Amino acid sequence: MLRLININRRLGDFVLSDINLEVSDGQYYVLLGRSGSGKTQLLELIAGLEHPDTGKIFLDDIEITRQRIQDRKVGIVFQDFAVFPHMTVFGNIAYPLRARKENKKSIADKVEKAATAMNIRHILERSTEKLSGGELQRVALARTLITSPRLLLLDEPLSSLDTSLKDDLKRLLRNLNKEGQTIIHVTHDYGDAISLAKRVGVIHNGKIIQEGSVNEVFNNPSNRFVARYAGIRNFFKVDISREDGLFVGVTEHKVIFKLNGITPTRNNLLLIKSDSIIISNEMPADIELNAFKGKVTEITPSEFGMEVIIDAGDLFYTNILTSEMGKLRLIEGKEVWVSFPSKAIVVINGN
Amino acid sequence: MRRNSIFTWIVMILSSLVLLFIIAPLAGMFIHTGATQFIETVKDKEVHQSVWLTLWVSFTATFIFSVGAIPFAWLLARKKFPAKNFVQGIIDLPIVLPHTAAGIALLGFISRDGFLGKLASFAGFDLVNHPSGIALAMAFVSLPFLINAARDGFAAVPERLEKAALNLGAGYTKVFFTISLPLAWRSITTGFVMMFARGMSEFGAVVIIAYHPMIAPVLIYERFSSYGLNYARPASVFFILVALLFLIALRLLSFKRKVKYINNDAETY
Numbered sequence: 339m340l341r342l343i344n345i346n347r348r349l350g351d352f353v354l355s356d357i358n359l360e361v362s363d364g365q366y367y368v369l370l371g372r373s374g375s376g377k378t379q380l381l382e383l384i385a386g387l388e389h390p391d392t393g394k395i396f397l398d399d400i401e402i403t404r405q406r407i408q409d410r411k412v413g414i415v416f417q418d419f420a421v422f423p424h425m426t427v428f429g430n431i432a433y434p435l436r437a438r439k440e441n442k443k444s445i446a447d448k449v450e451k452a453a454t455a456m457n458i459r460h461i462l463e464r465s466t467e468k469l470s471g472g473e474l475q476r477v478a479l480a481r482t483l484i485t486s487p488r489l490l491l492l493d494e495p496l497s498s499l500d501t502s503l504k505d506d507l508k509r510l511l512r513n514l515n516k517e518g519q520t521i522i523h524v525t526h527d528y529g530d531a532i533s534l535a536k537r538v539g540v541i542h543n544g545k546i547i548q549e550g551s552v553n554e555v556f557n558n559p560s561n562r563f564v565a566r567y568a569g570i571r572n573f574f575k576v577d578i579s580r581e582d583g584l585f586v587g588v589t590e591h592k593v594i595f596k597l598n599g600i601t602p603t604r605n606n607l608l609l610i611k612s613d614s615i616i617i618s619n620e621m622p623a624d625i626e627l628n629a630f631k632g633k634v635t636e637i638t639p640s641e642f643g644m645e646v647i648i649d650a651g652d653l654f655y656t657n658i659l660t661s662e663m664g665k666l667r668l669i670e671g672k673e674v675w676v677s678f679p680s681k682a683i684v685v686i687n688g689n
Numbered sequence: 690m691r692r693n694s695i696f697t698w699i700v701m702i703l704s705s706l707v708l709l710f711i712i713a714p715l716a717g718m719f720i721h722t723g724a725t726q727f728i729e730t731v732k733d734k735e736v737h738q739s740v741w742l743t744l745w746v747s748f749t750a751t752f753i754f755s756v757g758a759i760p761f762a763w764l765l766a767r768k769k770f771p772a773k774n775f776v777q778g779i780i781d782l783p784i785v786l787p788h789t790a791a792g793i794a795l796l797g798f799i800s801r802d803g804f805l806g807k808l809a810s811f812a813g814f815d816l817v818n819h820p821s822g823i824a825l826a827m828a829f830v831s832l833p834f835l836i837n838a839a840r841d842g843f844a845a846v847p848e849r850l851e852k853a854a855l856n857l858g859a860g861y862t863k864v865f866f867t868i869s870l871p872l873a874w875r876s877i878t879t880g881f882v883m884m885f886a887r888g889m890s891e892f893g894a895v896v897i898i899a900y901h902p903m904i905a906p907v908l909i910y911e912r913f914s915s916y917g918l919n920y921a922r923p924a925s926v927f928f929i930l931v932a933l934l935f936l937i938a939l940r941l942l943s944f945k946r947k948v949k950y951i952n953n954d955a956e957t958y
Contacts, residue, residue, distance in 0.1 A: 418849065
């Protein structure tokens with residue numbers, strides 16, 4: 339198990355502050371953050387390439403905060419792979435074994451096994467200078483995994499791969515994790531996070547602002563930044579008041595949200611997932627629903643169908659299937675109803 | 690487009706003039722050296738000895754000093770330490786010093802009264818008028834070329850590769866010899882060749898330390914001052930040709946070594 343306790347590190351104007359993190363054995367932990375958020379710096383602290391100003395790092399209950407890089411049993415695969423350009427693929431994968439002064443036979447056997455597992459056995463004798471991004475990635479992974487690290491750190495491993503290679507590598511990483519390899523994976527990509535992570539941490543401006551399982555984090559984002567990461571675009575700043583014993587939120591454009599079953603705190607930002615919003619030509623019969631009449635202002639193709647933007651005083655972003663489009667006969671300028679239950683509303687910190 | 694074209698012409702003319710300035714005196718020297726004179730010089734034992742002495746002393750000086758200069762260059766490229774700029778300035782000092790002044794400074798250090806001179810006396814020889822003294826004089830003025838080139842070479846090696854090697858379990862020495870040094874090798878070789886060439890052509894500092902045994906630049910000067918230009922010219926041409934051959938051979942050798950290194954790695958197993 340990896341434990342980071344109150345880690346602080348200043349790097350010029352940037353500060354990693356008060357980082358507390360626990361990653362249990364066999365975990366696939368994704369650290370999600372934009373570029374410049376401090377995720378790579380945090381990885382380098384764990385690997386020992388940098389040292390924290392204050393705080394402690396424990397691996398298997400042994401403090402490794404000041405331990406030498408080469409003694410940590412933590413393997414890191416860099417975003418740019420850091421494959422040695424003056425060596426062949428074989429030379430790269432064999433490097434850690436040669437550093438340990440293993441005998442030639444043992445090195446040859448282990449390299450072949452690692453290369454076979456990574457599907458790069460056919461390029462063992464090649465110079466690394468002519469390899470593709472996917473091949474370099476596998477060489478770097480094989481080279482690190484051959485050291486049998488207790489903890490595998492991956493810095494944006496999927497960022498430079500095309501879609502098909504991405505899928506292959508994701509499968510490979512999932513299998514590695516299934517075999518028991520503990521992985522910390524940093525990425526800026528929400529898609530990578532939800533497809534790989536068992537636990538996820540969101541890092542912003544050098545702080546981990548939310549942590550939990552994928553469902554916990556993205557179904558209940560603690561603030562607007564995390565919600566934006568989850569692709570949520572329906573944010574509404576409201577004034578909350580009580581009418582006939584029920585809470586309601588009123589936007590500056592006088593759109594009134596019914597907050598049935600919700601006990602708002604002092605926070606005043608409502609968010610609604612696009613998928614929770616239903617579009618209909620007629621007013622919905624269920625009076626419990628939040629329902630607003632509006633005009634379709636924009637229809638654009640999206641990953642899974644169409645994104646439809648409806649102006650009902652405030653803008654509502656919805657996703658619908660292309661087949662639904664035909665049924666509803668949606669065109670820009672048409673008047674429609676948007677509706678959603680109160681339970682689809684999440685109240686988050688507006689600051 | 691036309692403006693660019695005129696600009697390009699002006700640059701080309703200026704470049705040609707500079708190139709001509711370098712080539713013309715050398716070409717003149719070659720043209721004015723008669724074949725008979727040249728053959729006589731080639732057969733001259735004194736010239737042979739002097740050219741050979743120049744080559745091996747300069748090479749030995751470069752080789753021995755590279756043992757300390759290359760790690761020093763790595764230190765300058767990788768580590769931060771107090772007064773680093775000052776240290777860098779000291780390294781460049783021999784380049785700006787008048788070389789006779791460098792010779793005088795060194796003479797105080799290696800003469801029998803000097804620190805190094807006393808040490809040599811204990812070992813039973815005198816550094817002044819000795820090949821080892823010549824080697825020190827050559828190294829003194831030419832070391833910056835090796836240190837600076839090697840430092841730039843190390844600085845150009847991505848630090849990430851060294852960190853990756855450490856992360857893979859290699860110690861600092863292993864990382865230096867398997868990552869930093871091979872990747873900076875081209876710059877180090879260039880520095881090595883530059884130091885060797887600069888040491889070989891040194892006159893000012895060497896002549897203060899050792900008039901005898903006579904290295905080629907001193908021999909050329911002696912022939913010029915004693916017998917005149919016509920007598921000094923064939924020796925100069927011979928020395929330049931031998932030095933050129935040696936430099937080309939060194940360059941080719943270093944290139945081949947690099948290629949071999951990559952292949953070897955694949956063929957080891």
